[in-house]
Amino acid sequence: QQQVKQSPQSLIVQKGGISIINCAYENTAFDYFPWYQQFPGKGPALLIAIRPDVSEKKEGRFTISFNKSAKQFSLHIMDSQPGDSATYFCAASKASGTYKYIFGTGTRLKVLA
């Protein structure tokens, strides 16, 4: 009920390509779905987030697609750049209350120059 499953575990993409990372959740009470980007030696930083009242949110080259009926959401990185090479975590939580996040297992992205 509390798990967030993330795939793939690692991803290699050519510069200019599209990186796609997928997450699936079980708890239908979750209503806030952020993505975090983490560089080595740094804490995770919020990249983009979505609530289930919309099916897509775009910020620059980053897009979240959300499928409420399938309980899945994904991160798309368009025109991937070597500077995007990092570990990406999806998460899920309730937007109010304890604010505790359940994190996915992470995806290590490498963008080749």
Added chain:
Amino acid sequence: SAVISQKPSRDICQRGTSLTIQCQVDSQVTMMFWYRQQPGQSLTLIATANQGSEATYESGFVIDKFPISRPNLTFSTLTVSNMSPEDSSIYLCSGHSLNYGYTFGSGTRLTVV
């Protein structure tokens, strides 16, 4: 976004000793949390740091091993007690604000020898 300062950034400690990690957040943060992250792994919530009262621990974490203080809104400490090599990990402080969601510190990389 909220600013979170965490120190030390890294330490190497002898087994059986204790280490206290400090976390300073700016005034936008209402809730504070402590996470553990094994290298290359996801984030596991240790506890919610409550202002002026005992922290709320997640399953598998106990106060005797990870005592937490939060004497005021903007400061918290996590102590890793009686350390063993299994405690070697990255410890992350995070804060939640209504405007910015979760913000993480840069983490403390702990090695127990």
